[in-house]
Amino acid sequence: MLVVSGKGIQAMNAMFWKNTIWFVLLGMTTILELVLIFRKADDRRRTAAVYLTISGMTFCFEMFVLSYLKAYNYYPKIFPDSSADDNIAGNLFSQFSVSATALLLTVFDLNGVWKLIFIAAYSGIEEGFKALGIYRQHWYRTWMTMVSLLLLFWVAKHTCAAGRTYLKRWLRYLFIFLGLITLHEHLIVWVLRLTGIRLLSEHVLPDKEHSLVVLSAFYMLLLGVFVMFLYFSSIRWGWKLLLLAVLYFGHWLAARYNLILYKESWMWIASSISIWSMYGFTFLLDKLYGSYPEPKP
16 A cells, blocks of 8 residues: 655655646646647537547657757656656647647637747747746757647648548558557557556667667567558458567567566466557557548549
């Protein structure tokens, strides 16, 4: 039974009001933006799918810059004993916030002035977080955020426009894969890590964070492509079962060579959770994007 002392509770409260509360407030603004977006959107299912796709884009960008290039650090103090997980938590607030803003601008068809207003707001938040000591830049600078947001707003506009119409097969697969990154990385990979059920090796590369980023990306790519092929292909079920067996064997092989570390007796259960949740998320995104009639030549 876990017992927390009075001093421990006081320390947790102090961390919450000094660090965590600001990220919570950012999260609340994100929820407000999403409420406005879905009230305005004509096709809420596709809007949800596009939001997951855009979030996948921002997650890939932020994790590469944050964890691989070590541009900055977040200190929400949600996981004070794990700097890597605390960084990821801070990244999630940032990722979902900027993705919601990019979609909001597109759904409401807001002009360039509004884009400048939001860019100024995020720049102010970034500088404010620095002043509060809950965010620290290394080689990264705030002006880079301004440029990145301009690019994100442009990409989000075109992604949203494409998402409202018939998607060519390769583009549909790309959009679904990006959505899978949002869902699977956050709800499965990270949760399994936090619970200690499954960990990715930190010793593939000399740098621990580089190892986590590279191994996580490699795992996501292999599993995502395999499962999407199983879901969308028209091959016979016998071949699908064979490919499914290959997936399980791959997880066993990764565990055998300590690329993936499992809690005792959890390997097959955790592998099944990962594989079948990926299949379920693929089904969900496929249904959210729906089907539009192919345009006539």
